[in-house]
Amino acid sequence: MDTDADRIPDHPDIRAVTLQQVLEALVDPVRRSIVTQLSDAHADVKCGGFDLPVSKSTATHHFRILREAGLIRQYYVGTSRMNALRRNEFDDVFPGLLNVVVAADNTSLTHG
């Protein structure tokens, strides 16, 4: 039986995530775009709700990398997989990193 518990992926304790893992997640422009769009949305966003230049299966891969790096939490609402930024938990372990990356990414989008 496909219960909700089966469908919700595992999420790491962010204290077990290394800076190496976080930087490897954030160095990819598509993954950084997901984080920036989530941050700018000020709300959780379903997987299909992002503006991304990649296929659905590639996007799924990027969401998984972000989830394993502790940056996003995924859960289901009906058949939609939702994504939430784990901002507070993340800021506790890597203070300021998320804000800096999102701010710099938004600046680079604006100014080229």
Added chain:
Amino acid sequence: MDTDADRIPDHPDIRAVTLQQVLEALVDPVRRSIVTQLSDAHADVKCGGFDLPVSKSTATHHFRILREAGLIRQYYVGTSRMNALRRNEFDDVFPGLLNVVVAADNTSLTHG
């Protein structure tokens, strides 16, 4: 003639450096170690003065990547090539990023 000007490598205007370039520089553990050691030294350090697990020629490559990403400034004192963290200039364009990475890297070194 090998003047000082010939020997000092070009340094980019940090406003022309992209976040992508900075993250690509910082995602490498050896390069992050160089930045962290420079920050912790509170002084400029010659290329031979770092504790690095790579050959001299590989280290030279890493110094070049950091220089091109606007993270370090290189200059000569006699025959020694010195390295300085461009902290203030860098913080103006990517506020907080350097501190966060150095702090997180030091924490990860301490706690595994």
